[in-house]
Amino acid sequence: MTEAAIQRPGGPAAKGRVDAVQARLKKRYAQERRFKLYGQIAIIAALSFLVVLIGRIVSQGYTTFVDYRIAVPVYLDPARIDRSYPAGTNFDQLVAEAMLARLGVADDAEGEASRAVTQLISNDLGFQLLDKVRDNPDLIGQRVTVEGPMRADAALYYKGELKRSTPAEMRRLSDLQLDWLDRLKAAGAVKSGFNSGFLLRSDSTQPEQAGVLGAVIGSAMMLVVTAFLAVPIGVLAATYLEEFAPKNRWTDLIEVNINNLAAVPSIVYGLLGLALFINWLAVPRSSPLVGGLVLALMALPTVIIATRSALKAVPPSIREAALGVGASRTQTVFHHVLPLAMPGVMTGAILSLAHALGETAPLLMIGMVSFVPGVPEGFTSAATVLPVQIFIWENASERAFHERTAAAILVLLVFMIVMNLAAILVRRRFERRW
Structure with a gap:
């Protein structure tokens, strides 16, 4: 409302009301300007911390x-x-x-x-x-x-x-x-x-001969196991809970527990993997198989939550239209709803795998802290992964290993950036508009 529109004949009382409205407008505009300023300061601060962090890692590791x-x-x-x-x-x-x-x-x-x-x-x-x-x-x-x-x-x-x-x-x-x-x-x-x-050597007791090849291959093999288990199980579980499960106290209890599991500290999953997979099922210690199993348990809640959110984002009209032309409930979900939710599903899955890639605590609990000089030959062979390799080198007494710690962090960051870019590309590839 402009000042000309507010000012009308009516004497001092009207003039007072006009002044009050203008004061409130001025106050509101000042609040908006302050809010924008606070947002800009927050973005600048976040970018500054990021630049300092990346700059420190690059300056220490590029040599x-x-x-x-x-x-x-x-x-x-x-x-x-x-x-x-x-x-x-x-x-x-x-x-x-x-x-x-x-x-x-x-x-x-x-x-x-x-x-x-x-x-x-x-x-x-x-x-x-x-x-x-x-x-x-x-x-x-x-x-x-x-x-x-x-x-x-x-x-x-x-x-x-x-x-x-x-x-x-x-x-x-x-x-x-x-x-x-x-x-x-x-x-x-x-x-x-x-x-x-x-980039072409594995770990060594001599810094000049140490490399990250074994850790990179170990991380890739471990992620294969994690993806093979967490993604299909998580997507199917989320689909059942969102589209087929009856809404009662039992399903409400399951949903609460899934949300709580997503916030459980990662080291707890390491203790679970140690007791379940190593001590009970006798899965080889410090292998990509046991590491993938532990990280699959950790990634499952995130995959389920992301998949359910993607399914909820599909308009109800899609379901109603499919049912209206004679499709069964299963056909409606798997032929129409799930394909439309696939961008969100794949994005959540890839981001959960990227998060699992950077985990260290659960892997230390299952014995992946040991020195592994070679490249793993199979999923049950002894292996190390990039986060654990970084942990080992940072605790080494040789000064040159600290230099390689920063370089290994750069390799890990490149690995995670590639996975995040893959999530963006997958979302754009499968994205549909309705």
Whole structure:
């Protein structure tokens, strides 16, 4: 109502009413402006926290994807290698001697120089030599070049995270070792590049050799089990409760319990899985199968609630039209109602799986905290998953593992972003308008 429309003849009383209305309008407009301001402040604060969080993770973890490698030509001395049993040879010592020769340093009688240079290069080079000799014993007596990563502390020095100015007693590398690293880099012996090994290797006791491949495959296998159980069971249970179950005290009790189960702490599901699946049913501990079973129990309430909400969103006219042309109750639900509710059903299912992917507490209860160096070969093999891998690395004493913790978080975030994008695409693909 405009001011011109409010002002009418009537003396002081009318003038007073006009002033009161204008005051109320002014107050209401001020409240609306304050509400918009509060909303903008809330959005800015949320985005600021998100930027700080992501920025902190990226700044700490991006260096993991930078790899420093060195190529070392090693002479395979026939006098020191047993052709019939190559595994008995100390190939790490051969690599260390080749490195000392490259640096122009003579080893002492106690072998201190060899031990010092061994702390700069990964023992992966020694394993490479062993594999080469096993595959082709004729290499003995020749000079073979092997390439591998620098040790984690040496890589941290090249990345600027380990500084020479740090007191010697507070760093693991001596001044002499830092001098050697500077000489190797100045001579062009050390090359930097993308650390593909982080994505293609599994866990290791050595930070420079540790990767997330085993954890990624373990997470994927576990999600397959979770989806195979939670989605069909949850959708069918929700469909029955919403479309077929009689409305009485029993169904009301079931609905209340389902809503309560969605709020139960996840560690309780871990205790349930430990007692039910491991102690009673003897499912192999720390396997994708038992992890998927536990997470399926945890995801079921969310899938049921999301499916019921999607079914309720379908207009009653769809049901009435189907029944009016002679369709049975089952045909109405499965041929008309459920397909129209499918966008919401699939979105809820994918989001529940994404939530299950980030769970750690229930998996720790079923033994997935153990060290697993390889890739799981089956659903009953020992495996680890990304959240547990992050937990293990963060509690490791090696400083380089903390760097890999942040990088593993980035991999997990990418995994979850992909799943959320899949939920959006599925919703748009199946969405129908009526």
